[in-house]
Amino acid sequence: MSTTLPPGLVNHQIRLASRPVGLPQASNWSHTSEPVAEPAEGGVLIKALALSLDPAMRGWMNEGKSYIAPVGIGEVMRAGGVGQVLASRNPHFAVGDYVSAGLGVQEYLSLSADQFARAGLAKIDLRVGSLTQWLNVLGMPGMTGYFGLMDVGQPQPGETVVVSGAAGAVGQTVGQLAKIKGCRVVGIAGGAAKCAWVVNELGFDACIDYKAGPSAVRDGLKAHCPSGVDIYFDNVGGDILDTVLARINRKARIVICGAISQYNNTTAVQGPKNYLSLLVNRARMEGIVVFDYAERYPIAIAEMAGYLRDGRMKSKEDVVTDLQAFPDALLKLFNGENFGKLVLQVTDSS
Amino acid sequence: MSTTLPPGLVNHQIRLASRPVGLPQASNWSHTSEPVAEPAEGGVLIKALALSLDPAMRGWMNEGKSYIAPVGIGEVMRAGGVGQVLASRNPHFAVGDYVSAGLGVQEYLSLSADQFARAGLAKIDLRVGSLTQWLNVLGMPGMTGYFGLMDVGQPQPGETVVVSGAAGAVGQTVGQLAKIKGCRVVGIAGGAAKCAWVVNELGFDACIDYKAGPSAVRDGLKAHCPSGVDIYFDNVGGDILDTVLARINRKARIVICGAISQYNNTTAVQGPKNYLSLLVNRARMEGIVVFDYAERYPIAIAEMAGYLRDGRMKSKEDVVTDLQAFPDALLKLFNGENFGKLVLQVTDSS
Numbered sequence: 081m082s083t084t085l086p087p088g089l090v091n092h093q094i095r096l097a098s099r100p101v102g103l104p105q106a107s108n109w110s111h112t113s114e115p116v117a118e119p120a121e122g123g124v125l126i127k128a129l130a131l132s133l134d135p136a137m138r139g140w141m142n143e144g145k146s147y148i149a150p151v152g153i154g155e156v157m158r159a160g161g162v163g164q165v166l167a168s169r170n171p172h173f174a175v176g177d178y179v180s181a182g183l184g185v186q187e188y189l190s191l192s193a194d195q196f197a198r199a200g201l202a203k204i205d206l207r208v209g210s211l212t213q214w215l216n217v218l219g220m221p222g223m224t225g226y227f228g229l230m231d232v233g234q235p236q237p238g239e240t241v242v243v244s245g246a247a248g249a250v251g252q253t254v255g256q257l258a259k260i261k262g263c264r265v266v267g268i269a270g271g272a273a274k275c276a277w278v279v280n281e282l283g284f285d286a287c288i289d290y291k292a293g294p295s296a297v298r299d300g301l302k303a304h305c306p307s308g309v310d311i312y313f314d315n316v317g318g319d320i321l322d323t324v325l326a327r328i329n330r331k332a333r334i335v336i337c338g339a340i341s342q343y344n345n346t347t348a349v350q351g352p353k354n355y356l357s358l359l360v361n362r363a364r365m366e367g368i369v370v371f372d373y374a375e376r377y378p379i380a381i382a383e384m385a386g387y388l389r390d391g392r393m394k395s396k397e398d399v400v401t402d403l404q405a406f407p408d409a410l411l412k413l414f415n416g417e418n419f420g421k422l423v424l425q426v427t428d429s430s
Numbered sequence: 431m432s433t434t435l436p437p438g439l440v441n442h443q444i445r446l447a448s449r450p451v452g453l454p455q456a457s458n459w460s461h462t463s464e465p466v467a468e469p470a471e472g473g474v475l476i477k478a479l480a481l482s483l484d485p486a487m488r489g490w491m492n493e494g495k496s497y498i499a500p501v502g503i504g505e506v507m508r509a510g511g512v513g514q515v516l517a518s519r520n521p522h523f524a525v526g527d528y529v530s531a532g533l534g535v536q537e538y539l540s541l542s543a544d545q546f547a548r549a550g551l552a553k554i555d556l557r558v559g560s561l562t563q564w565l566n567v568l569g570m571p572g573m574t575g576y577f578g579l580m581d582v583g584q585p586q587p588g589e590t591v592v593v594s595g596a597a598g599a600v601g602q603t604v605g606q607l608a609k610i611k612g613c614r615v616v617g618i619a620g621g622a623a624k625c626a627w628v629v630n631e632l633g634f635d636a637c638i639d640y641k642a643g644p645s646a647v648r649d650g651l652k653a654h655c656p657s658g659v660d661i662y663f664d665n666v667g668g669d670i671l672d673t674v675l676a677r678i679n680r681k682a683r684i685v686i687c688g689a690i691s692q693y694n695n696t697t698a699v700q701g702p703k704n705y706l707s708l709l710v711n712r713a714r715m716e717g718i719v720v721f722d723y724a725e726r727y728p729i730a731i732a733e734m735a736g737y738l739r740d741g742r743m744k745s746k747e748d749v750v751t752d753l754q755a756f757p758d759a760l761l762k763l764f765n766g767e768n769f770g771k772l773v774l775q776v777t778d779s780s
Contacts, residue, residue: 147710350703351704352702358716359688359689360496361717362722363716368712
């Protein structure tokens with residue numbers, strides 16, 4: 081079942097060199113390369129085709145207890161990705177199979193059989209979705225949006241759902257799914273172009289451009305959520321979280337998925353000073369970590385694939401090419417420059 | 431059914447004269463009096479015996495949307511209380527009956543039949559609990575603790591429950607109830623005397639004196655919650671909330687009952703900067719307002735009465751006498767001077 085690799089194949093990698101304070105700098109990364117070896121008996125060698133760039137990466141670079149161990153200094157930076165089996169010594173994987181896995185920021189990943197589960201190795205079907213969709217609505221962000229909305233948010237038809245980072249990977253899934261479930265959906269995104277896309281292409285009822293002015297979010301919520309907010313899916317934290325908290329309904333659900341506005345703080349995280357709105361409104365704020373739902377990914381993917389097929393779910397990816405562009409590309413997430421799910425396409429560089 | 435009132439009976443009252451900024455001042459109150467009149471057909475006249483002084487009162491003095499309308503300027507200050515029927519023109523209430531109701535900070539309250547429900551008028555049985563216990567574990571604080579712990583916290587045997595304001599009215603109920611439900615219980619209270627009482631009299635596993643030093647709560651949680659915190663019942667907010675958030679377990683429940691440390695702020699409320707611990711731990715923070723559970727009070731009271739009877743539930747009240755002492759007595763809540771449920775005993779002043 082094995083294949084002879086082309087000779088002299090080199091794996092370029094990006095490793096965490098030091099822990100950033102604030103925004104990651106070039107000095108936080110090291111660029112390394114090593115020869116690519118044949119997989120061991122039972123293992124596979126995967127050639128990375130595209131990597132997922134996610135806000136969560138910033139958290140993985142920090143020391144300290146979190147929902148997942150930090151990336152160690154000197155380790156290849158953690159990243160989910162999709163790729164193709166280049167060599168296989170495992171009967172379940174054939175050369176040419178498309179797979180998704182935790183590939184890391186590198187061109188090749190060799191996995192022994194006992195590493196499959198930990199890496200989340202799974203075959204993907206390109207008839208169901210494109211490579212980049214498998215990193216977006218069918219991938220980790222899509223699963224995060226799906227389970228965050230459905231399990232934590234528990235939307236009911238007619239309720240009003242607000243989602244921040246609406247044009248991002250998780251946000252676009254959440255909003256479209258909430259529409260499918262019969263909710264009124266209001267997005268919050270940065271810039272007129274993103275907002276127009278969210279409304280015109282994704283079919284949100286409205287989208288608030290938080291960059292339009294200091295009271296844009298407050299005024300927008302007032303205008304577009306006349307019946308208050310039943311579910312807020314929060315990807316950003318900070319002032320926007322506070323502003324939404326001021327407009328929630330009784331028994332509202334705040335899904336805490338992320339807080340991208342706070343990830344590069346060099347001071348303490350800004351806590352939601354309006355959190356007592358939870359008391360006044362008997363509301364709930366709850367965190368979601370997608371890995372908890374791994375057993376149910378196939379069910380969610382099947383449902384989402386149906387929506388992709390019938391056109392009710394669309395996706396947008398912002399594709400950056402070249403592995404070496406990773407450090408700069410990552411920063412796009414934190415200045416809001418990306419438009420859609422940020423994907424790093426891995427081209428041959430050796 | 432009516433009774434002739436003694437002639438010249440005067441009702442002394444304390445009214446909200448203006449809205450406080452920060453701690454309530456003497457100037458925020460006005461002291462008034464008016465004659466006591468016979469009740470209307472179908473109504474009752476109640477003589478107040480004891481009033482409940484609660485941290486929530488501070489919130490009722492503020493303008494703005496909350497879970498209950500603010501007390502209007504010039505209105506008698508809102509207060510729950512227990513009293514005795516002094517005159518009745520209603521067949522369901524006899525002179526001498528003991529009742530609980532929203533009496534207000536005054537000596538007498540006349541209710542027409544259509545005001546009974548709104549005032550929460552209910553007979554109380556002094557064989558079940560003393561007058562002051564009916565304002566404590568059998569009253570609003572007890573119900574708050576009961577439903578906050580049982581419905582929002584959902585304690586499981588063997589879990590660790592932390593409660594702040596442990597020597598207060600809600601805290602003592604929560605902690606004892608959690609012990610009865612098989613949990614490990616750690617209180618947080620101010621001062622060695624309160625902590626000793628919470629452990630020795632109420633049977634908490636430990637109690638942390640937050641006044642013992644800047645790292646007292648952090649160190650105490652580390653020492654007394656070796657398996658982390660599954661439920662945190664928060665009555666105080668501020669730094670203590672943040673410190674507990676840093677030590678919660680997966681799927682922890684944070685019951686937001688109050689934030690007494692923040693009620694007299696003249697600046698913004700301090701939001702919990704560790705709120706992303708909810709994400710990391712897939713935890714939930716949820717508000718409780720006791721009025722939502724009014725239909726189930728009788729069931730909870732019956733359960734609590736059983737614990738009082740068999741000695742598993744104890745109570746402590748801090749009784750202040752004289753209606754005119756209300757303004758000063760209320761401040762005891764905010765400097766932590768009260769030891770147990772703060773009750774204002776209404777003595778004859780006319």
